[in-house]
Amino acid sequence: GGTSNTRLLGFYAFWLLSNPQTVALVQGLVKDGAVGELRRCFGSRMEFGTAGLRAAMGPGISCMNDLTIIQTTQGFCKYLEHCFGEGLKERGVVVGFDARAHPPSGGSSKRFASLAAAVFIGRGVPVHLFCDITPTPFVPFTVSHLGLCAGVMVTASHNPKQDNGYKVYWENGAQIVPPHDKGISVAIEANLEPWPESWDITCLSHKYYRTIQQHCHHRDINKSSEVKIVHTSVHGVGHAFVQSAFKAFDLRPPYAVEEQKDPDPEFPTVKYPNPEEGEGVLTLSFALAEREGATVVLANDPDADRLAVAEKQEGGQWRVFSGNELGALLGWWVYKCWKQTNPDQSTVKSVYMLSSTVSSKILRAIALKEGFHFEETLTGFKWMGNRARELLDQNKIVLFAFEEAIGYMCGSAVLDKDGVSAAAIAGEMTSYLAAKNTTLSQQLTAIYEEYGYHITKNSYFICHDQEVIRAMFDRLRHYGNQEDVSYPRQCGGVAITAVRDLTTGYDSNQADNKAVLPSSPSSQMITFSFSNGGVATMRTSGTEPKIKYYTELCAAPGNRYKHTKYYAELCAAPGNR
Template identity: 35%
Template sequence: MNNVSTWMARDPDPTTREELQQLIDANEQAAIDDRFSSRLAFGTAGLRGIVGAGPNRMNRLVIQETALGLGTYLLQQVPDAAAKGVVIGYDGRPDSKQFATDTAVMLGSLGIHVYLTETVAPTPVVAFGVRHLNTAAGVVVTASHNPPAYNGFKVYWGNGAQIIPPHDSGIAAQIDIAAQAPLPDLTLSQIEPLGLLTPLGQGFYDQYRSALNNSPFLSNHTAPEAVSIAYTAMHGVGANLSEGLLADAGFTQVYSVKAQREPDGTFPTVNFPNPEEPGAMDMVIAEAKAHNATLACANDPDADRFAVAVRTEEGEYKMLTGDQVGVLLGHYLLSRVTPSEAMVGTTIVSSSLLEKIAKSVDANYFQTLTGFKWLTNVAMEKQTEQQPFIFAYEEALGYTVGSTVWDKDGLSALVAFAQLTAELAASGKTVWDRIEAIYREHGLYLNAQRSIALQPGSPPIGDALRANPPSAIAGRAVVRTDDLKISQRIHADGLVETIDLPSSDVLIYHLDDASRVVVRPSGTEPKLKCYYEVVEAMGHEDCLKHVQQRAEEAMADLIEKHQASLLS
């Protein structure tokens, strides 16, 4: 209770102080313990959590202490950090603008120049701003596609990519120090006369829009007027720029879902504002049906992800998986360059199909741990003048086209996919035709994910798997095991190779029929995330429907038998 009293004395927000006082008055000890048992952890994704009172929630005091910790770390690590400054943007959630303002004030109190957007901003626009403005870092206040109760604090380093170790732990250490120090008593109106605040208005958004319009990867203007697009911003911040960019690219048939167009952090028409969730795309698909549109497209609320359903021959709309969109975009972009002079990448849990496509045309391919922070940081490190980076994706609807933004960007992905579709339409083909052609050339790749809850008290599953490595899974021989914890690739014949990836508690089993099983054991609870891939060969005489059926049967068999072996 001493910690609670200290917190209430520091908390600048009467709303959260009242919330805490009500819990105290009602003797809600369990709720108080939940808020004060630990501090919301700062990691490579920054902060994300439920909004509320206490150090284990998102609130103004946590934001202020986090911003002070970030600012102190920047001053220690980055030459001229104060003058270079930090760009700050925010999404449409109820607390986001206040949290962004608090961040600006705390950084300004340290003498750090801040560039603060005057209104809501898509996450990729802020990521673009880091390099465009040559700042020391960037911050976006957003909980992306999480439910309404959440908010977050996302940090970019000066290279325009999300932070990776050791910056995450370095910032976290400074946050812990800031949580024990007095807080500056300043306001935004006080730092502006000191020359420490630059508001970012419409001109900044126009600069991002112009940069995408001038991207060589978004310059395919083949008959865009023939493609019709239904679009939803999903109550997020993407509508103005998505509609503007599509208009710039010549798409004249664009129909936005009016009820979901404006930013609204309560998300009144969707239970879960994530395009991957069942029902989230219902309204944009209804809009597409009303106009017989070619595509039904969505951005998530901070517009860094992209989802699409494509009209079928029967007039219905079928969602593409994140892997299918990634493979289509990668294949398309490689067709627009000299492949041997390009580099593309995916993560270890994304489909292997893009790697096969890249190798078939002599393009450079790389693979990283899960997360866009790895894709873009590794891409910067590996690209050369002779082989520049052009595209990367992860299966969770994240794509980056070119290097205008060094993070996933749902706006540029939307334009690129629309242009891909228009090019196909101009030659009398559909997206489905292109998918089938890719499968016929390289095989049908089917991917799935399952999470398995194991019995409490079970020994660490990763240790158990390493102590008794399987020689077969679901009747398929294991021909190679990639153990990322020890950075070794172990072949069935005994050959051992080194893996050039950061250590991570992940095991990847490659099977003799080209199937793959990836397991990511949890280090804190008896739980396992499993990612499955099966591959079915497809000749020119094969029927896609029948090959798809075989792949689905093989997938069901693989999942059932693998999970049974883990639970036995």
């Protein structure tokens, strides 16, 4: 009783369209009387947002399966028709997919991508469907390169193996931002009945490699370099593509971690296929590096849009660079290469670099000294990608963008994080530094000595209870007064000088107390600035049950020891967890 017509339609259409494995799962639940599980699967539809969809593969309208992929694509297609009219049939879309699969339900990224392509084809929309697994960055690259209306990437990135996702890109080559998410969501609900199906296949990989070659500036050094590098794709799609990118740069091919080289949706050698987790994911990479005498390890996440880097130190231990540290290295390198090829420094005022608001401000320090522009955006590459497109449309040069979660956009061919091109660029940077008898760690120190030390500490807590999360953030907003907004005035004995709350839109640094960056009441995010130059941000994750925190202390050149000592004492003090 009380079941809506929409849910009934979804239920019956699901039976008509789904593959035998998914039907068998539902039949088994019905036979076992698993009312709770059936309610979880069919009780409420997945919500489409700026990140698209991400959920477990399985039966029902709350999971990723044949029907929900078809319904989502139908809504997206109708929304594109509304926005572009006949232009959609002239320009078309691109669809890519990773290697994820869920044998119990018969779902897979490849199958979902084919179904999505079929929906567009059925409406007369040209579709460029990649012929095989591909890194996520290839989709926004194709949107921009061919001038398409939109792109779809079927991937759950570094989520657990049972998950899958549906990531959407707009005509500007960046992920969608409001109000497109709401418009698509409404269109999905209005177009739940299935349409005809078919598909088309086209591949643009070779054009991608030709385009990223513009970032290869030291081909002679690359050809002669004896640096040994290990690469792991962590059972994802990256292996063949990174090998091809290294070849495009004339770099020595990286050693591949054999156990993790080929796509495997079971991710058998790692608990979480996320190189951001650090050493645990890189154990096999370190072992291979020791056997081959390699000094640097590169790692992509399963859809190859992120990059982690580790380097062997003099004492034999391995240093895994944080996302902020690698952002400093790549930002310095990209600007150095641009500067060498643009001796006329009058154009530097047209150069921009971007980072998310929770990332290190090292790019700001470099920009202040070198004379180019730095901007920060909200967390997520959808914001940096869209801002980059706006700048490019104004004839500006966007050299680099990054987020602390090991995401890097080198150049503007792909308006999203791209672990494939970043891997090749990191390989060339490593070879260049080795030719100068310098390591990545030494170069990072040199960057800090020149532009100021930036010390960061980021981590997270797992919390599945939304009420606990809400209560915690509400307490911060009413710290001294339960009736009125009253944020904390100090922490660890250090005065808080400014507060920015992007949940409520409050910013004490602004004359009208209104935040400049967009705010969203559906997500929690508060930033505290301290009298000693420190900054701390707490926010909730949009895709995982995490409360994340980000802290940074910045120092002028020469103040390294003062700030590192203070930071260590602050972190170790009782009650400062």
